[in-house]
Amino acid sequence: MGGQVPSPVGFPGDATVRRIADVTITIDTASVDEGGRFVHADDAVAQLCLALVRLEAELTARGLGLSDVVRMRVLAVDPNEAAELADLALERFQPIGAAPEIRCLHVGRMTSPGMLVALSADVTDTTLDREPDESDHEPKD
Helix, strand or coil, X not given: CCCECCCCCCCCCCCEEEECCCCEEEEEEECECCCCEEXXXXXXXXXXXXXXXXHHHHHHHCCCCHHHEEEEEEEECCHHHHHHHHHHHHHHHHHHCCCCEEEEEEXXXXXXXXXXXXXXXXXXXXXXXCCCCHHHHCCCC
């Protein structure tokens, strides 16, 4: 398993969020456990599945869901697996009737040996447009 995973393609071991427009954020994640350690070496399908689980957890933590994903990029080392990985990612959205744009992009390599897949999802976050309430002013730990 190993220690903390370096950024696969600019992605840190933990999922990160960047706000890129008024109501769109980008969530980047990969196949890492709760401690930030890379898992499922050399298994692209397992890596994609864990990355999707991590994406859903990040969405849930923000009061969002898969239906809020408008675009997803599956970054893959092996271009021959691109179509299968994109189809697998799309299958996760079908039960909720969502169909975001999904692209599988070939990357030359990731920074960790055995890392084959990472995700980047653009998400529409309508909660960013709400009026602030008292909970927004509570001290954070």
